[in-house]
Amino acid sequence: MTKISINKIAELAGVSKTTVSFVLNGRGDEKNISQKTQEKILAVAREHNYKANFIARSLSLGKSFTIGFIVPDISNPFFGKIAKQIEAVAEKKGYSVMVANTNEDILKETNIIESFKARQIDGIILASASKNYNQLSSIIGNSYPSVFFDRFLPEMNKTFIGINNYETAQQLTDILIQKGYKKIALVSITSYLPNIIDRINGYKDALKAAKIEVDRDLIFEIEPTNIKDGIKKVISKIIKGEQLASSVLFLNNVLTAEAIWTINTMYPEYKDQLDFASFDNLDLFDYSTPRVISALQPSEEIANLAVNMLCDQIDNNTQNKGVQLKTSIITR
Amino acid sequence: MTKISINKIAELAGVSKTTVSFVLNGRGDEKNISQKTQEKILAVAREHNYKANFIARSLSLGKSFTIGFIVPDISNPFFGKIAKQIEAVAEKKGYSVMVANTNEDILKETNIIESFKARQIDGIILASASKNYNQLSSIIGNSYPSVFFDRFLPEMNKTFIGINNYETAQQLTDILIQKGYKKIALVSITSYLPNIIDRINGYKDALKAAKIEVDRDLIFEIEPTNIKDGIKKVISKIIKGEQLASSVLFLNNVLTAEAIWTINTMYPEYKDQLDFASFDNLDLFDYSTPRVISALQPSEEIANLAVNMLCDQIDNNTQNKGVQLKTSIITR
DNA sequence: GCTTATCACTAAACCGGTTTATCGAACTAA
DNA sequence: TTAGTTCGATAAACCGGTTTAGTGATAAGC
Numbered sequence: 001m002t003k004i005s006i007n008k009i010a011e012l013a014g015v016s017k018t019t020v021s022f023v024l025n026g027r028g029d030e031k032n033i034s035q036k037t038q039e040k041i042l043a044v045a046r047e048h049n050y051k052a053n054f055i056a057r058s059l060s061l062g063k064s065f066t067i068g069f070i071v072p073d074i075s076n077p078f079f080g081k082i083a084k085q086i087e088a089v090a091e092k093k094g095y096s097v098m099v100a101n102t103n104e105d106i107l108k109e110t111n112i113i114e115s116f117k118a119r120q121i122d123g124i125i126l127a128s129a130s131k132n133y134n135q136l137s138s139i140i141g142n143s144y145p146s147v148f149f150d151r152f153l154p155e156m157n158k159t160f161i162g163i164n165n166y167e168t169a170q171q172l173t174d175i176l177i178q179k180g181y182k183k184i185a186l187v188s189i190t191s192y193l194p195n196i197i198d199r200i201n202g203y204k205d206a207l208k209a210a211k212i213e214v215d216r217d218l219i220f221e222i223e224p225t226n227i228k229d230g231i232k233k234v235i236s237k238i239i240k241g242e243q244l245a246s247s248v249l250f251l252n253n254v255l256t257a258e259a260i261w262t263i264n265t266m267y268p269e270y271k272d273q274l275d276f277a278s279f280d281n282l283d284l285f286d287y288s289t290p291r292v293i294s295a296l297q298p299s300e301e302i303a304n305l306a307v308n309m310l311c312d313q314i315d316n317n318t319q320n321k322g323v324q325l326k327t328s329i330i331t332r
Numbered sequence: 333m334t335k336i337s338i339n340k341i342a343e344l345a346g347v348s349k350t351t352v353s354f355v356l357n358g359r360g361d362e363k364n365i366s367q368k369t370q371e372k373i374l375a376v377a378r379e380h381n382y383k384a385n386f387i388a389r390s391l392s393l394g395k396s397f398t399i400g401f402i403v404p405d406i407s408n409p410f411f412g413k414i415a416k417q418i419e420a421v422a423e424k425k426g427y428s429v430m431v432a433n434t435n436e437d438i439l440k441e442t443n444i445i446e447s448f449k450a451r452q453i454d455g456i457i458l459a460s461a462s463k464n465y466n467q468l469s470s471i472i473g474n475s476y477p478s479v480f481f482d483r484f485l486p487e488m489n490k491t492f493i494g495i496n497n498y499e500t501a502q503q504l505t506d507i508l509i510q511k512g513y514k515k516i517a518l519v520s521i522t523s524y525l526p527n528i529i530d531r532i533n534g535y536k537d538a539l540k541a542a543k544i545e546v547d548r549d550l551i552f553e554i555e556p557t558n559i560k561d562g563i564k565k566v567i568s569k570i571i572k573g574e575q576l577a578s579s580v581l582f583l584n585n586v587l588t589a590e591a592i593w594t595i596n597t598m599y600p601e602y603k604d605q606l607d608f609a610s611f612d613n614l615d616l617f618d619y620s621t622p623r624v625i626s627a628l629q630p631s632e633e634i635a636n637l638a639v640n641m642l643c644d645q646i647d648n649n650t651q652n653k654g655v656q657l658k659t660s661i662i663t664r
Numbered sequence: 665g666c667t668t669a670t671c672a673c674t675a676a677a678c679c680g681g682t683t684t685a686t687c688g689a690a691c692t693a694a
Numbered sequence: 695t696t697a698g699t700t701c702g703a704t705a706a707a708c709c710g711g712t713t714t715a716g717t718g719a720t721a722a723g724c
Binding site: 080119260 | 386396589
C-alpha cells in the first residue's frame, strides 16, 4: 500500500526516471522516446494508478499552482459568490484555491499573506482590510503576484478591480431623491479608503445637484470590527433624531443587513417609514422591509478578471493596472 | 532579490544546514547547539527575513499541513459559514484550507478528490454529491483521512457529522400540524441518501401520529442539478392542485429560497396563503413571505468537530465514527 | 593512562519530481 | 572511410528542506 513514486514506475518499466517523467508529461514524442517504451510506461503507470506527487513537482518547478483568496469574511455571500467563480476559473487553468478570512483584522491579514508566501502560493487575490499601502506593500513585496479587489488603497500601484463607486453612489442617492426624500442619511464604515471616499462624494454631489444641503449630522461612520453595536446606535439616532431621516444609504451589505435586522427587532413600528439603498446585493433584500435599492457588483466578472489578471502576472510578469466595472442597480 | 534558502543562511552563518534546520525549528537546545551559534543563526535569519519554504518542508515531512474542503456550493451561506469556521480552527492548528465546489456533479467531485490527493493534502472535509459509497470509496481509499458532513451514504464506514434528521423533520411537521394544516406537502431533492430518507420518515411519522393520511401526491422530488425548473413545476402543482396544500416542508435551504422566489415573482397572490418549513436557515427567512420555520444547523459546532476529527485521523490514525448534532428550530 | 561520555556540529541520504548534459548505436552524407 | 546526425535513453544535478548516523574534541570515570 506504500505510495508509488516515479522511481518505482521507472524500476517496474525497466527504464530511467527521466524517461518516465518525459512520457508522463506528454513529452515522449518530443523527446524521441520509442512508442514501445512509451506504451510500456503508460501501462505500468495505469496499472499502479500512479499520480504524480504535486508537492515534489512544485518544489522542482518552483510553482505551486495554487492561488490564495483572502477576504474579510468568506461567509458573506458577496465574497462567497466571487470565491465560487474564482475556484471554477482557477480549476480550468490547473490552479487550486486556498481561502482565508481576515475578519477585518490587519494583523491576521499580514500573517495570512506571509503564510501564503511561505507556502509558495503563486499569487493572491485579496480584499484587503489594510488602510495603509506602505505597510501592506512591505509584506507583499514588489514582485509577488497580487490582484486587489473591492478595497483600493491610496498610492497603490498594484492590479486592482473596482467598481464605479462615485457614479453608483450618485445613482442610488438620486433614486432616493426622486422618491421625494430630502433627508437622506449615509452610513459608512470608518475608512479613508478611496472607494469609500468616492462613494461619499457621489452621495454628496448627488445631494448638491438636487440643491439639498449636505447635513453632517446625517453622515455616520461605524467601526468595521463592531458593526452590531455601531448600527444600533446609528439607527436609534436616525429614528430618534430631531428630524427623522426617512431614507438611508448604506455603503456595504453588512451594514444594511444589520440595520434591517435592528429595525425589525427593535423598532418594527418604523419599518414602513424608511427606505434604504445599499451597495452590494443580498438575497434577503428581495423580501425585507424596509425594502432596499441595491447596487449589485458583477461578481462573476470580478472573479474572471481577477484570476486572468493574476495568471497574467504569474506567467508573464505583466502588471495589469486597474479596471473599473459597473454595478447594476436593483430597484424594488 | 533572489530567494533566501536554508543553504544560504548556513553559508552566511558559517555553519551547516543541519544546524540551521535544528535551530530554526527550536530544537537548538535539544540538539546541543551552543547559545552563541544559535544566536548567530537567528540573527542571520532575521536579517535576511528568512522564511522556510513550506513546499520543501512538506516534501520532506510527507505532510502538507493543508486540509481540503469540498462542498456543492461555497456561496451557499450554510457552507460559507462552515468554511469560515473551519478556516479559523484549522489556522490555529497550523493548517491552511483549500476549497472546491462540486456543483453537485459527481464527476467533478471525483476529479477534485484525486487532485487533492495528488497535492498531498492531508485530509478532506466534504459534503459529498455522490450517491454511491463504493464508487466514492474507491477514489478516497481506506486510509485517506476524511470527514463527511451534511450528506451521509449508506454503508459508509467513515467519520460523519450529521444532524438529527428524523426528529427535526418530525418537529417541523408537528409545528405545521399544530398550526392547523392538514395538507402538508414535502419537497425533497431526489436522493436515496439516508439523511433524506430519515427526513422523509420523520415527516411521514409526524403525520401518522396526528392521524393525517400521508398523501403520495404531496411528496415531490426535484433533481439537484435543475432546481429552478423543478421548483417552478412543483409550486404550480401545489397551487393549482385540486386540493391546495397550504403548507410545505422543504428539505434544504436551496429549495426553500427558490420556492419563495417563485411564489413572490410568479404567484404573489398566494404569498399569504402559504406557510413554509425548511431545513437549514437563511437570513432571508427572517423577512420573506411566506414566512419560514427553519431548522438551523449548528455550523460552528460542525466545523469545530470536523477539523478536530480530521486532525485526529491525520495525527493518530484514529477513526472517529459518527456524531449526531441537534438542530435548533427557528419559528417566526 | 585508557576508556567512555558528553558536547558541538556536520556529511550525506532522503523526499519525488524536472531538466541539462551526455552517451552509444545506427544511420547519412561526403 | 570518416565525420556528422539522428535516435533512444540515461546519469546526475537540482529544488529546499529534514533527519540519521557519525565525527573530532574535550571532559569524566576508574
